[in-house]
Amino acid sequence: DSGVTQTPKHLITATGQRVTLRCSPRSGDLSVYWYQQSLDQGLQFLIQYYNGEERAKGNILERFSAQQFPDLHSELNLSSLELGDSALYFCASSAQVTSGNTIYFGEGSWLTVV
């Protein structure tokens, strides 16, 4: 158990809908990262927050947004869902903001769009 908690574990929703994925980082970690994993693309970085502020942005679609709250938990909002958004979404956390350090992953949220 990495100490990173994600909910929900599984989610099935229809195209056009909106969902929110939630992440609680390890105790004491200030950085939260969101990754998308699909079979053909591997782990793709979406966005990083550090202590409530956005620090880095990857290949995140405009239909997706995220935030980190004062209690350090984070939410990833996915809207106008398409079939291609079906994937495993991981949250990870680390103590530092600087890159190149170990990050710890949650169990992931498996999203299926039908």
Place this chain on the structure above:
Amino acid sequence: EDKVVQSPLSLVVHEGDTVTLNCSYEVTNFRSLLWYKQEKKAPTFLFMLTSSGIEKKSGRLSSILDKKELFSILNITATQTGDSAIYLCAVGVNSGNTPLVFGKGTRLSVIA
């Protein structure tokens, strides 16, 4: 663009075999290389290699980093069925806002 390439993409071996997984990278301002093991869901951390630690070992797993040739290998000796997983390589750079860049992974299947 930073790039991490793993090979082979998949591998099937018998219990007791020794395997070598490869990871090559092209990044600007290298800082670290990390190996993760992903069994069912969450990738779990195995090793981090940096300029000050180019060789790591834990039980049957070991890894080395060649900063000159820009690659790393992960060795697993006396493989067991429990070693079956996707092994991910990731590279970090010395830039405050650059996240880890992951390779696509090597899927290892160990059969009895």
